[in-house]
Structures are given as C-alpha cells and as structure tokens.
Amino acid sequence: MELYNLKKNEQRVTFAQAVKLGLGDNQGLFFPTSIPTLGNIDELLEKDFVSRSVDILDAFLGEELGSDVVETMVRNAFNFPLAVERVKDGVYALELTHGPTLAFKDFGARFLAQCLNQVSNGEKATILTATSGDTGAAVAHAFYGLDNIDVAVLYPKGKISVLQEKLFCTLGNNIHTYAVEGRFDDCQQLVKDAFDDLELKGAIGLNSANSINIARLLAQICYYFEAFAKLPKDERKNVVFSVPSGNFGDLTAGMLAKAMGLPIKRFIAATNLNDTVPRYLDTGEWTPIKTIATRSNAMDVSAPNNWPRIEELLKTQFWSKSLISGVKVDEEQTVVGLKALYEHDNYLCEPHGAIASFALQNDLADDETGVFLCTAHPSKFQDSVEEILDIHITLPKALADVADKDILSKDIQADFSELRGHLMAI
Numbered sequence: 001m002e003l004y005n006l007k008k009n010e011q012r013v014t015f016a017q018a019v020k021l022g023l024g025d026n027q028g029l030f031f032p033t034s035i036p037t038l039g040n041i042d043e044l045l046e047k048d049f050v051s052r053s054v055d056i057l058d059a060f061l062g063e064e065l066g067s068d069v070v071e072t073m074v075r076n077a078f079n080f081p082l083a084v085e086r087v088k089d090g091v092y093a094l095e096l097t098h099g100p101t102l103a104f105k106d107f108g109a110r111f112l113a114q115c116l117n118q119v120s121n122g123e124k125a126t127i128l129t130a131t132s133g134d135t136g137a138a139v140a141h142a143f144y145g146l147d148n149i150d151v152a153v154l155y156p157k158g159k160i161s162v163l164q165e166k167l168f169c170t171l172g173n174n175i176h177t178y179a180v181e182g183r184f185d186d187c188q189q190l191v192k193d194a195f196d197d198l199e200l201k202g203a204i205g206l207n208s209a210n211s212i213n214i215a216r217l218l219a220q221i222c223y224y225f226e227a228f229a230k231l232p233k234d235e236r237k238n239v240v241f242s243v244p245s246g247n248f249g250d251l252t253a254g255m256l257a258k259a260m261g262l263p264i265k266r267f268i269a270a271t272n273l274n275d276t277v278p279r280y281l282d283t284g285e286w287t288p289i290k291t292i293a294t295r296s297n298a299m300d301v302s303a304p305n306n307w308p309r310i311e312e313l314l315k316t317q318f319w320s321k322s323l324i325s326g327v328k329v330d331e332e333q334t335v336v337g338l339k340a341l342y343e344h345d346n347y348l349c350e351p352h353g354a355i356a357s358f359a360l361q362n363d364l365a366d367d368e369t370g371v372f373l374c375t376a377h378p379s380k381f382q383d384s385v386e387e388i389l390d391i392h393i394t395l396p397k398a399l400a401d402v403a404d405k406d407i408l409s410k411d412i413q414a415d416f417s418e419l420r421g422h423l424m425a426i
C-alpha cells in the first residue's frame with residue numbers, strides 16, 4: 001500500500017513506514033494513493049464481522065504484509081463484540097462500546113498495536129499520544145506489557161472524567177501518563193513539537209498512536225460495514241450516519257468506507273460547542289476558537305487534526321461538501337438528547353452518543369434510515385449520566401476493577417522542554 005503526504009505530495013511511503021512515522025514531513029498526514037473498492041458488497045455484508053473485516057483490511061494491506069498476516073492481526077485486534085440496536089423506527093445505534101476500555105477507540109488502538117508489532121522488527125519504540133479522554137485508555141491497554149514498547153500519554157489535567165483517568169493512569173509498567181496544565185489542543189501541540197524534534201525522535205523511537213496514525217483509521221472502516229450488515233435489508237437504501245466528532249478520525253473512516261463502495265447516502269458531523277467544522281461547512285472559513293470544556297469531553301477539540309484527510313476525500317472522490325452536514329449541539333441540547341433517548345426510546349446513552357442522536361433525529365428525512373455512533377459506554381460518564389437521568393448506574397467490571405486504584409500520573413506544564421526531559425528519562 002502506498003501513501004502520500006498531504007503537505008508534501010512527493011513524500012511517498014509504504015504502510016509500514018506510515019505506521020511507524022505517524023506523521024510525514026512538515027507534520028503532513030499520510031493518505032492512500034488509491035482506495036481499493038470491494039467487489040460484491042451484498043456478499044460481503046453476509047459475512048460475520050471479523051471475516052468481513054479481514055477482507056476489508058486485506059484490500060489495503062494484503063499485498064504489502066501478506067493476507068495471512070492481515071488475518072491474524074484482525075483476529076487478534078477485534079476480539080470483542082459490537083452491536084447495532086434498534087432505537088425506534090428508522091433510527092439505530094451502532095454500539096462501539098463493548099471493548100476492553102469501553103469506547104470505540106479500542107478498535108483502532110488494538111489494530112494499531114498489532115500493526116506496530118508487525119512492522120517494528122523488535123526495535124524499541126515509544127508511543128506518544130495526546131488524549132481527550134478515551135484514546136489514552138485504549139492505547140495504554142492495547143500496548144500494556146508489550147516488550148520494547150513504552151507508552152507516554154498526555155491529557156488535559158482535570159478535564160477528563162475520573163473514571164476515564166483511572167482506566168489508564170493506574171496501569172504503571174510500560175505505561176507513563178502525564179497530566180498537562182492546559183487543554184487537549186495544548187497536548188496535541190506538545191505531541192507535534194516532539195515529532196519536530198528529530199534528536200528526540202531518533203533517541204526514543206518516537207511513534208504516535210493518535211488518530212493521525214493511518215492504521216487506526218483503516219480499522220475503523222470495518223464497523224461502518226457492520227452497521228449496514230445488521231440493518232434490515234429494506235432499510236439499507238438511504239442510510240445516514242451521524243458521527244459524534246472531535247478530531248474527525250471516525251468521520252474520515254466512514255468516508256473511506258463509502259469510497260470503498262459501501263452505499264452510504266450522507267453523513268452528519270455532530271460536534272459539541274467546539275464547532276469549527278459546522279461553521280466551516282457553513283461559511284467556508286476555518287476559524288478555530290479557544291477550546292471550550294463540555295460534558296462530551298472527548299470531543300473538546302477545536303482544531304481537528306484529521307480534517308485535511310476529509311478535504312482530500314471530497315476532492316479525490318469528486319464528492320460535494322453537501323455529503324456532510326455539520327451540526328453543533330450545545331450543552332442543553334445534549335441533555336435533551338440524552339433524556340429523550342432514555343425517557344422516550346428506553347435507550348441508555350451518554351453525552352457523546354446523545355449528541356449524535358440529537359443531531360440525527362433533528363435532521364433525518366422520512367425516507368432515510370439513521371445510524372448514530374455510540375462511542376463510549378454510559379458508565380464511563382457515570383457522573384454526568386446519573387445526574388441528568390437521575391438514575392444509578394452499576395459499573396461494568398473493567399471500571400469497577402480500577403475505581404479504587406491510585407493515579408500514577410506526573411503533573412506537567414504545557415511546556416515542551418519539560419516533557420522532553422521526562423521522555424528522555426523513560
């Protein structure tokens with residue numbers, strides 16, 4: 001598989017190189033030179049999730065890595081369930097929340113761990129990643145205990161839920177966590193600074209596990225197909241996906257699924273108050289604001305990293321921007337959406353999924369079938385959900401097990417030289 005750098009088109013790399021580098025020169029994102037299309041989609045939809053995912057990822061990676069290798073990686077990564085639940089007439093929830101860290105990030109992070117393990121030939125690597133809540137946990141769990149790989153996770157101090165924090169900051173061993181005085185965008189900037197520091201990069205074998213890593217996005221394509229496969233056949237015609245978006249990796253994956261031949265009609269890019277993209281789609285102006293902290297903290301991103309990939313998809317597939325409707329959902333609407341799901345539809349959700357549901361239900365036409373993505377398990381946002389719905393949630397085992405453990409993170413300033421010192425000392 002060949003990829004090119006969106007900021008420097010003459011930089012061409014293999015998948016193995018793209019996985020190891022994360023970002024290209026000038027902080028450019030890698031993008032596939034060509035997107036494979038899949039033959040008979042109906043036949044593919046008959047298969048079970050894992051077998052179908054092997055086919056999808058083999059189309060990208062089989063030639064470079066070997067089909068047997070791809071199959072093993074997919075089977076190791078996707079060893080947990082996912083579900084599609086009917087919420088009401090014409091509205092379905094795609095639940096990506098049943099993995100080891102209870103968020104959709106498990107799909108991408110676990111597949112990335114498989115890929116890195118495959119392409120690194122035992123060289124030492126340090127994964128540096130910024131998280132707005134869920135990536136850190138998914139990445140930390142996916143790499144926990146692996147020889148030769150250390151993981152450093154940056155997160156905005158006090159801006160992720162306590163349970164989110166407990167899930168990855170209590171692991172220790174090869175997992176190093178840093179609570180940064182600042183916001184998620186500051187954490188992302190620190191990661192970019194680290195990648196610009198060639199000496200550091202070489203010394204510790206720096207690698208990123210953010211959604212800028214192409215391996216994660218490829219893995220995420222697979223569950224859009226699963227959503228279709230689980231819809232009744234007579235409801236697969238005008239399918240609309242509503243994607244709760246922060247860094248826009250998930251939406252990119254959905255658009256890649258469409259480019260491969262999955263007949264998705266259109267997408268809703270649902271954001272919280274950090275609405276750079278809805279405003280951009282409206283006005284054509286890209287003007288990130290200072291990040292606002294919300295209940296849906298994993299979407300508190302005002303300068304989404306993956307957007308250039310979406311632009312490239314629109315351009316290379318000759319799609320109109322109207323393929324994507326940008327919808328901003330404010331804090332009050334999030335609450336309304338969460339309550340409506342619970343009280344009218346008997347469906348328990350959490351703020352991120354509720355944003356996608358709210359945006360979808362306001363936008364869906366009569367002849368369309370809507371699928372909203374549930375990106376985190378309600379128990380991960382226990383405080384918010386219990387307060388809004390006035391209910392008690394029992395924690396699933398993954399969370400109950402860590403609830404009483406100590407946080408092992410170091411507090412740091414949003415200052416690159418401080419971070420550099422820590423990374424060199426790992």
Ligand SMILES: *Cc1c(COP(=O)(O)O)cnc(C)c1O
Nearest residue numbers: 134245246247248249250298375
């Ligand atoms: C990361 C995350 C999102 C945003 O996904 P992007 O791919 O960054 O747009 C939404 N919801 C939850 C729960 C997340 O963890």
